[in-house]
Amino acid sequence: MSKFRLTELLIKSLFTGLRNHLTKNKGTDLYFAFNQQSSLAEMLRLSQEENFDKEVHIIIPTKDKAYLLEKCVKSIIKFSSGWKLRITIVDNGSEEPETFILLSRLKGDFPFIDVMRDGRPFNYSQLNNVAFKKVNAEISIFLNNDVEIFSAGWLEDVTGLLKHELIAVVGQKLIYPDGSIQHFGVKLGQGLVAGHPFQGSSIRNINLSQALEAPIEVSAVTGACLAIKSSIFRTVGGFDENLPVGYNDVDLCMSIRNLGLKIVLAPKIRAIHHESQTRGKIRSFSQIRRAIYDTLYMIYKHGSSLQKDPFIRKC
Template sequence: MTAELPHHAQTVSRGGSHALLRLAVHADALRLSPARYLRGLWWRLCGKRLRARLTIAPLLGKSPRAYRLWLAQEADMGTAQTRNEIAAPPVVALVRSGAGEEATLASLAAEGIEAHLVPSRPDSTLQTVLREAQGAWVLPIYGGDLLARGAGAALRTALADAADSTHLIYADDDLLDDKGRRCDPHFKPDWNAELSRHFDYLAGTALVRLADADLTVPLADDWPADLARRTATRTASQGAPPLHLREVLYHRRTRPKPQRPAPLALSAEEHGRLPSVSVIVPTRNRADLLRTCLDGLATTDYPGDTEIIVIDNGSDEPETLRFLAGLAPDFARVLRDDGPFNFAALNNRAVAEASGELLCFLNNDIEITDPHWLTVMAHQAMRAEVGAVGAQLLYPDGRIQHAGVVVGIGGGAAHAHRLLRPEEVGYFHRHALPQFTSAVTAACMVLRKSSFLAVGGFDADHFAVSFNDVDLCLRLNARGWQSLYEPRARLVHHESVSRGFDRDSVGAERAAREVSFLRDRWGLREPRPEDDWRSWPADPFHHPALSPVSEQFMVRI
């Protein structure tokens, strides 16, 4: 392998050679493709630690042996923490009868949890057990599933620490293969009510505190899932979201599968309530890109009123100037701003001129391929609990460019599931499911103008070019307006084509300042290999056991 490295690799120190050898052994053991791995090794030799990890981490996470390596690392670190027996509310497990139920009962007994075997379909036996369990916490679990070693102590500790308002506690899980080996871990997000509508990640892994309604209202056939779903819905509406334990406490035989959403269908009344939208398009030169973007807006089927504001940042190409001058005033209004490029300031200025109830920030390098995209995003943006709504953006080759933003990746923020193809499974189909996220990109973002103004708009002083959208979303989130990713609005993004990338020294210095501001304001830092994943300040919709240097939700190795 080392013979294929660039010639400069021959100058590496003895310590660097040892590091290369260790990495090469990992590559061989994990069956990684060599070309990209060698590129990561080269960055490591050049002292570019973060770039090396960004290159290698996705390869490690995709290996079929990645989870086994993660488990081995956990064992080496002595992760089986000793928990003292403490006073905690009683727990009663209700085991849904099925293949493997004997092993489930033995597992519960080993963890000190009282268990009752209940028929697979809800009947009088289940209702009797539920009545007898009033005042206790109930663990609905499926026959064949097992508790992890130490799970009983972990659950009791969580119960002892839980607030009185907590009524549901769930944990991470993995699967057992035909040989009883652990595989396919699900490192879950903290409570995500929008995601849970399309992906039941609570069933069989949740402790619930019963309510009176659970004793009187008939349960569905899949009663473990029904109990968890009811409790989550009831308590979240009361301002007490389910509590997430970031530990793999359940080993499962099967788990519910994500359900890709059907196309959004609005009633005539809902269509009539959609508000006016101001679409803001910053641009500079590249008339070809702007023409494609505006042609897409012209064919967009939106039932409400729309206005288009093109804010021109110093275009000087004759073709672009002719194109802008030829735009019909009743189709698009052009504002001129010849100042230095400042994406945040340009959009703030346009907002001051906007009359719409909703704002749509749209890059000039967006290609619109679905006439209903704005209807979908506007409908979501009008929900009281929602702040900024982001679309699924694809590169021209069809791979994902944006499926929400994860805060903390690489010490800043990064687009989730980038470079994945939409038809791939990815990480539990998360790229294909509507869900709350920490942020979305302003390349295509819709939100209420009143919310934008309430938080002061984009921070043009600290985030002229990068991370202004992330910072805006985090400030909206802090006010209770959560960012939402909506994959049913899909567009093509010719990323940064008109502005280019920051490869010059001035651009690099500016980018470094903006990363520093983001870290300081939101408590972020660059990940280090020696970090214990439990102490990593992960994005609540990501997970600290997932790699902090991979955009594709890979196991942290």
């Protein structure tokens, strides 16, 4: 066995032992933040005091595909016991009768669910910005209607990280229904702007720091499941509405990092992402033209910052 491999196994064993030990002590949380500029890991111990109320506001844009939305909302409720939830569903021009039946039922059964009707042409940034005006909670979560949560304690993990004064955004590991990775952080410089470096890979291909399920700092995370301090979202002016479809999440994260704050991925949190099942894949000429515009806009706005990712160096 090589010296490097032995060291790797020893580090993994040490961190696993520490985590297991602390887990047995009620009320104790241990998170790891990985310094991607070196091969060493630094431990980040977060305060045990509650700095946030147990309240979050979740915003979900949707259009038809009632079966996806129902899975999404049911998973939130199932895995958010003990939390004060406010869910705003933004209906962007649904037409299918089953969607209206579901929205009416959800609103009737759960007093914490609101439904906003917004039939304007699809603009993800605008839909979320308008819905955000109703937010009073300290933490907001932007969630796609095709994401299904299946992590107990996911909100505890999100808020635990957001307690840290330098952490502004927390993203989650998203997997496809077949178990392969859809999102494990966003890498700048992949393609002309940014991309998902591990997309389609098996969980087993993730390296040591990620295998530990430890929070890692990244340049950006997907808006499909993005938790943020509401005050920071207001400070940066929300999503850039000049980016109605693509890269609005990357742009948001880059604007936040320009403030000296951190974007963190929490691999411990798992969710299934039935990606693009509502809007579909890019096929039409107008969609292609839109994607080209989004790319050129990002290059114009962020320039050389897009060329090299400071965190994800190898994938």
